[in-house]
Amino acid sequence: MKNLLPKDGDAVYFGKVFSSEECEFWMDYLLREIPWRCDEVLMFGKTIFTKRKVAWFADWEMEYRYSGKTRRAEIFPEKLRELKTAAEEISGAKFNSCLLNLYQDGSQGMSWHSDDEKEMLHSTGIAALSFGAERKFVFRHKITKEKAEQVLENGSLLLMKGDTQKFWQHSLPISKKINAPRISLTFRTVAKI
16 A cells, blocks of 8 residues: 655555456456446537446436536446445545446546546545556646656555645546556545535
């Protein structure tokens, strides 16, 4: 367990928290059972459909707004609650929702952003479980532009908490060398409005 950030936040990397067999089971389950769909984001006043696919689950049918669009969550299936419980037990935080991201291969990534939406309760942080292809995850300080990076292993957990979203952006860079899928489950706490 180590903090990846030198200042202004905590990004605690727990490393691999699931066995290879568990990773294989969860990857298969998530690919088969999750109702994946292309994400819609608002960019420069236009609706864009992303290459990556997403799914949104929560403890109740909450609404959550990011990238200029409002989404309605589906209720957590029981099997997915097992991963939520694991993320909570390992991180020591409690979460009420999860945004899942499916990257089919290294040609799909995520540009620089912060998960700093007003609906988020930042005191709990965001726990990101990774399954599938190992990918480089990069942080960039909003003021100094200093960078920190970590390869997220199959079955690993990263907890971003404290002032991380206030002072840092993060991204999942494109890598043409990667030809296998990756799924990230980002557990978070959204305020009940």
